[in-house]
Amino acid sequence: MQGSTLSGRRALAVGAAAALTLLAGCSNSSSSGGGSASATPTLTGDCASFQAYAGHAGTTVTMFASILSPESDALERSWAKFSQCTGIKISYVGSNDFESQLPVRVSGGNAPDLAIIPQPGLLQQMVKTGKMVKPPAQTVTNENKWAPIWKSYGSVDGTFYAAPMSANMKSLVWYSPKAFAAAGYTVPTTWADLMSLSDKIAKAGKNKPWCGGIGSGTATGWPATDWVEEVVLGKYGGDVYDKWVSHQIKFSDPQITDSMNVVQNWMHNPAWVNGGFGSVQSIASTTFQDAGTPILSGKCSMLQQASFYEAQWPKGTTVGPNGDIWAFKLPPVNPSIPTPVEGGGEFVAAFSSRPEVQAVQNYLSTTEWAESRIKQAPGWVSANEGVPTSIYTDPIDQLSAKYLTDPSATFRFDASDMMPAAIGAGQEWKSFTAWFAQNQSVQKTASDIDAAWPQ
Amino acid sequence: MADANNGRIEIEGVTKRFLTPGGEVFTAIKDVSFTVEPGQFCAVVGPTGCGKSTTLGMVSGLDRPSEGTVKVGGKVVDGITDGVSFMFQADALLPWKTVLANVALGPIFKGASKAEAQARARDWLRRVGLTGFEDRYPHQLSGGMRKRVAMAAALINEPKILMMDEPFGALDVQTKAIMSNELLGLWEQSRPAVLFITHDLDEAVALADKVVVMTSSPGTVKAVYDIDLPRPRGSVQEIRFEPRFLELQHQIWDTLREEVERAYARTAGGPVTEGKAA
Amino acid sequence: MAMLTRTERKRSEPARTAPTRTGVRRALSSPLSTVAVLLVTVVWTVPSLGLLVTSLRPEQDVAQTGWWDFFAHPHLTLANYHDVLFNGGFGVSDGLMPYLVNSLAITVPATIFPIVLASMAAYVLAWIPFKGSDTIFFVFFALQVVPLQMALVPLLQLFSGGAHIGSLTIFPAVGMGGSYAPVWIAHTMFAMPLAVFLLHNFIAQLPRDLIEAARVDGASHFRVFRSVVLPLATPALASFAIFQFLWVWNDLLVGLTFTGGAPESAPMPSRLAQLSGSFGDHWEILTAGAFVSVVIPLVVFFSLQRYFVRGLLAGSVKG
Amino acid sequence: MWGDTSIKLGNTLGAVAGFLGVLLLLFYLAGFARGRLSRRLAILLLLGPAVLLLLVGIVVPAARTIYLSLYNEDSTKFLGFGNYTWAFGDSDIHQVLLNTLLWIVIAPILTTALGLVLALLVDRLRGQAVYKSLIFMPMAISFVGASIIWKFVYAYRDPSQPQIGLLSQICMWFGWHNPPNWILSHPLNNFLLMIIMIWVQTGFAMVVLSAAIKAIPEDITEAAVLDGAQGWRLFANVTIPMIRSTIIVVLTTVMITTLKLFDIIRTMTGGNFGTQVLANEMYNQAFTEFNNGRAGALAVLLFLAVVPLVAYNVAMLRKEREVR
Incomplete structure (x- = not known):
């Protein structure tokens, strides 16, 4: 994981130089995050619900995906509150050449912390590189709200690697x-x-x-x-x-x-x-x-x-x-x-086990985040059975969600x-x-x- | 460096070979030996392609012999020779620099300050009669004027050896004569050793103390003549009518003619492939 | 020698060429050629005109009618340009601006570095022959064809895996540029074979006596390169600069791979590609983006164009 | 934002200044060396950086590619020449090789010829800068832009519908009411795609050749005109021979660009409909199908395809060096 840490650090260095992050120059690893090293700060007010992810302020998690604007804008808005409260910056990059870029970056030692992979086949390929890391326990627990078959699509040779994040309906x-x-x-x-x-x-x-x-x-x-x-x-x-x-x-x-x-x-x-x-x-x-x-x-x-x-x-x-x-x-x-x-869907794969990366993974696997994303813009469905179909505002999303979460469907x-x-x-x-x-x-x-x- | 031998050029058994694209070895000059004493004006004549320029290149240190040695001032040439100036047929002036800047380039390359170099350049431009043209660009001058600039640029470093590769080859007859006179005048003042390459026999005899005749392909020294015309020679146009001049000229031409004819016969058959020896 | 005299004449008689050129021109030209050029120009321009018109049409029209329909039903909108220039993603509020800055910050050094290094190499290969110099030149030439895709992974490994220090010794300013450095280096590497090939062809044909005179005057090779070769080679340098600039400016693959696409350092094409939407080509936005990205290269071309035309006379007129 | 911008641009300028400064300093110091050392130092310092970059950036990856081409898709099993037998045995690849050959023969020749004709004609027109700029403009348009442009030229719609493709529309204006689906019409589609390449590259050829023509000494053309050479004869006997080396450079450059071409194919057809070329197939094998072995073998073939071109240029260059 040498490579990804390095790239994260480099991105940070630029960010700091560019005065984009407030906490300039003190943020390359979890142990030296946001001033006090050991004590986890207590989040209050409307940030209280993010307490579980606290303690990593000033860190950056890089994310790479094939989701482009305007869909990616909604995605970034969906975790804005999370970033604001926890101080974890998610540096999102979308590319229409994601499928060929990801392998290049992974084998070049410059993997992003997180990648949103839409193809189980590609996921399998990435697991084979040996650079991917398994999700944290909390993510695995959160995952139980998805139908078991989804978990199998995020697994390679029986080992669960990547949590599903979104679903779409093709039929x-x-x-x-x-x-x-x-x-x-x-x-x-x-x-x-x-x-x-x-x-x-x-x-x-x-x-x-x-x-x-x-x-x-x-x-x-x-x-x-x-x-x-x-x-x-x-x-x-x-x-x-x-x-x-x-x-x-x-x-x-x-x-x-x-x-x-x-x-x-x-x-x-x-x-x-x-x-x-x-x-x-x-x-x-x-x-x-x-x-x-x-x-x-x-x-x-x-x-x-x-x-x-x-x-x-x-x-x-x-x-x-x-x-x-x-x-x-x-x-x-x-x-x-x-x-x-x-149907199809997207899976969150991690190439780093830094605590802030795991915090983001955990957050993205929750029902709360799914609801936050759904509220941003239509055109996005979760097959998370904890998400009520009623919160979808878009009729097609409702229709898709109905079939995607239908336990009797094949x-x-x-x-x-x-x-x-x-x-x-x-x-x-x-x-x-x-x-x-x-x-x-x-x-x-x-x-x-x-x-x-x-x- | 106030060595008595300084400026003496000794070429001993020099052979120069090139590799052709076909992988064959082409011998440009073979076993060439001659000596130029300090202060001597030596002309080299010979047909096209006899390796005259190759010889110059080795004396200046731009090229290295395949065999034999070239010594200048008693030292084997290794790298660019000190105290050498060059004058080519094309007048080697940088088009984007003024006349003054072009002449001052030599001292600057040698490490002089800009002010000093320019002062010397002005002086030399005066000597070649170009006062008032300092701020012109080369393309604004006539061919003869450019030649004077080139001459000033060659002499400004006060070389021990002046090498001239058909310097007046592209000039018309009148200008050529005027330039020759000026060259002699300037040369008399500082007396560097001169290695002067030309295919114009009259020019060689009129200017030089010594004429080296070379054969072609591979170039070798066929004969060396001492020119005992008195100095100062005066006008080169007039010296041509002196009986001694004509005598020497005939003598050398007899040697040269068969070489020229041989060379012509060979090159007339096909396209001329001049090597670096041209 | 023939070549040298030719160059000599060229340098010496610019003033005379103007009247004779018109003479020759007259001898050669005909109304037919004017028509031919006009025709080609039109054919060459019409597709680009289509691009411009498309970029100004509303989304629905683009998919349903041909762009020439615009002339019958003019229906203009600047919305596409607005989207491209100002609709930033969530993370970046300034629209295209930061990417434009990145593009400039990537393109300028990635144009200058290879030109300087390649002209240095070209000078050695053309004017300081040594054993193996021909071989090196031919290897340079042959390597033009190696597809850069093949080098992406090994280079990334190099940049990310600590051998970075190796590059530091080549470009001591790397540390200052931060995350641009890998892109600069990658572009410089990929440009090298073509740059050396093209510049060598030009530098090898510079007049020999100019270079040798300076050498004999005591100028070192470095001095000759700087004071004689570089100024003489200006037209070639300018033309190569244009092509390198355009190539880097429009490049997506290298920029995306070596910046990781982050807004802090990614160039404009990666942003334009991202603007085009996950599930579709938003052509109206892409066309607007394409036009925005064309503006700067055109400015560069126009400002450097005279160097093409002037040929070897480049410096002598202005001084 | 302006602070951010100025920091970025400042860093960039600093890097350029530092780069040039270090070079100048090195040059200055090395300039003190004399004799043989000076020469060696010059070779080392002037040529060294380029050679080093080439080694690291191209030679090593190329060697790695050749090595990988002997292994299976994830480089775990040695296959010998297995990937090469695949390449020569697969009928799809035959089509790819044939297309590549067509491309590298036709596109560069047409580009250069057209560029030459334009260079000759444009230079004599008033307002040549305008013509030149317009013809050169495609060079400045990114491949994304170019592919959109040409999509709107070749797009097909049922003849009964409003057309969005310019080519079909023009055909219909001229009375051909049932133009084909251009991009599907094999082998025509290969040539249609080549036109895009020619459209992009002609400006380059024209600009370079025009500069070469202008560099022909006036007295040579003048003499020929006085000798009675006109039009075509002047062109064939004076102009062409005088700019021959430039023509070869242009031809070579365009040919190499053509060999490496993959953007046009990738965006226009994705390599379907019998239009695939070697560079794009290699990219697909490497980055979509993750078959490093096959991709490597195709890259090696690509490299071999250019060997005759290299050999020819080597011969020409040697001849030139000799004459010099």
Whole structure:
């Protein structure tokens, strides 16, 4: 941990020089924090609730994540009070190149104190470096308010490393309630309904039922992996899904190719896609951010995208059951699977066990912090079962939270985020993109991915 | 340093080889020996590519011989030789400095104070007849004037040895004659040893006490002639008509001609690849 | 020698060139070439114009209609620029300003260091031949192609793991700059091969007699380098400076890796990237940011441009 | 905030001043050395820093890369040339190698040629500074900016919809009502991406070549014009030979930039649709797929790809040195 201490110290030196911190030059380790070394100060007034984290005033914890502005602004506001009361400064840095920067910094000995990792696969990779440290006991205790499956996603080889911090729901279909009402369509609750609705819209000839886009720069292809994951989970259930993630079931297994064929009949159907953009192939060249815009202009009816897609609707769009835009849960392909929910989330990983770092970890794993974050801005959900669904102000957040904390739901984490990076952030994206762009066959797509699976 | 031998140039059995890009060894000069006495004006003539400039480079310490030794004032040359000045065909003036600053550069490089260097530079500019031009930039002067500046810059350090590499090569005939006269005049005053490279035989005979004829590729010394024309020589235009001048000129030309013809025959066949020996 | 005389003529006759150049110019030019240049300029500018227009359009318009639609339905907003310049993250209240300062503080030394060190090396390789000097030069040249991504991890290890002292001996001012030093050093390292290659090409062609005359006058190599080579090489130094400046200014990877992205030391591109949102390219903001970041390089280019044009005459006119 | 700013800028200026000061001091002290020592000291002090930086910053990492290329993804198992057999056996990589080859041949040549033509033409126009600046401007735009710009050129929309891509719109204005989805049209898309590179780099080529053309002694062109050379013949027989070494430098520089290119590909297609190139594939292998072995092998291939270029330049430079 030599490196991170050093970088922390360096950041501090700059901060001090820049007169950003009040306690200049006395803050590089816990033992010499804020004047009195041993006595923990007593916090009073509205700071009293932060007593558990006191005693580290003047320290800085560096945090690195992929969350960018404006989402990161809300994040920073959410712990402002904590920082103010405890004197622990959290130096937050967000990067759109987080996934490649983190390994570089970790192996370069310049790891941040804390990293917010959205992919269990990457987490696993980071644990392998040996630089990651286990969370403090309090964090482990706090974690019990999350469903056990979340704890497993933050664990590597059975050891718990990173506490989940946020969750998002992927199994949503965005649509326009106004347009549906005007055309007399009803929200489908079964897969069969969804398919017949699609057919009906296509036959009506006014627009295409679906639009989609899998473009995402270097991550192009990921939305397509979600479609297949939804179908695998919704048709074959959690066990098959888990075995698929661990490659006990291969991509070329009939169950997976069958699921891909379901997607083929759905998002590859020239009569159904790609409203507002063009042919099936245009799915590959359309960015996922753009994909939903034709719904607003009535050129397409539905888009399968995650809860965080809410941020993409232009300012002034009302999102709600009777608004311009709303979402329904993607129905399971196989009705006998109880509420399949595919989701993603973020995990707090630590590369330092300094007490102030652990204090921040502890704080971030509490229900109190989750509520503080939820109050800042919409677009953020916790699967912490201690957080009441009622505190969400945003309807999509409420909807997501409802499913994410539903104990009866079959929740699974995004499969590609859990597969080895060579697949989940590599070959699978590449092959699925080719599947759309070049109309490559399902068989070849599946066998290419299997061939690339690391030995 | 008031050594009697100071300024004597002794070149003994010097050979200089270069490595060509093809990895072959190219011999620029081979087994060259001659001596220039202090205060002597020595001209080196020879066809293009006979290693004249290479020889100068080794005397000044810019280059080192592959074999043999070069001694100046009795000491083997190692690093830049003290008390040497150089004058090139191109007049080596820094375009962004004034005439005065260019001339003062030598003393400054030698460690003189700026004021002292400028005072000396003014004096030398006066001697070469350029008073009033101190604040001009080189490009504002004519070719002949620039040459005078270069001459002042070369002589200001009062060198024991003055090396001149075709200094007047780019000048027209009239200017060249005027500059030659001035050079002789200035030389008479301080009498450094001069190593003067030229391919103009008339110029060599008119100016020098001694003419070294070199063969080409590899350069070797073919013959050495003593020029016994009396000094001061007066005007170089007029000395050309003296019978003794013509006699010497003919004599040397006979030696030189076959070398020039050989060199021409060789280079006319293909593109000229001048080595550093050019 | 041919080359030397050429240089000589070039230096000596600037006054004469003006009238003859027009003559040659006339001999060469035609209305057709004017049209051709105009056409290329338009083609080259239109995409950038698109960038400018996009940066001034409201978010919804950007995604729904082409930017040229703006001419039919002019609908301007400065909101994007406001977002970029003043909407700071929570930790940083001054918007883009601190990052702009960081960018300057990174770019200026990261331009000067490599130029000085590379011109020193180029001088040795061009003018002080020694056994192995050619080999060293060719190694420099060949190393241009090593992708800098490959060096990120080892260099980070170096900077963070105590061998830091090794760099201190190279740049004794490291301690003062605080956390900028690793970025400076990294940029300097990565710039070195190209800088040495380009500057060597120029410095090797400087007139030999100027350098040798100074040497014979008793100037040391250091003196020659400082008083003769550097002034003569000004045009090459200026052009390389522009490219290095632009490269460092627009760099995201090195800046992000070696500053860790913290507001105290990270350059502007890392901030712009962060402004673009977690789940999407906020193009209207990125375009505004791109324009803000273009301004300073353009100023640099315009102010150094004359050095390109003047060529070897650079110093002689002004003095 | 101003205090903060002035401290930062002050530190920066201090660092620059300190750096230059130390160099000057060293130069001054070393200037007292004489003879052989002076020469050695000059080589050591002038060349040393550059060599040291290169060793630490590039040579050592390069050696490490070569070493890693012989191992598996997390460098725990020796594979010998396994990663290289993978590279030459994988059909995806074949496409990558082919694309890289196309790029390094086409983009530099077009860039240099266009830059040369512009340099020739622009210098004779009134207001050349304006033209030059506008053509040079893409150099100053970051790759993020450039990729946004070109996204709005190549973007595809169904022909029945309002277009946001300029290229499609222009095609439609000219009566081609069904333009293709540009970025998906392989192999055309490779060339479309090359245009971005050419757009960025032409300004560089033009500015450098224009300076070289201006440095041609006037009397040479003059003499040729008097001899009757005009237009093309003057260009081919006088201008080109006189600036040949500059052309080679520009060509080499653009080619090396092209080889290392990854931003354009990364932001425009992410390497999909058959547009992947070596540098970006290497980046992906190293930083997305965490396969240090394969990334290393690709980096070595990248390095080998430039060997002919290096060899040619070495030959040219040697010839030049010889003539000197």
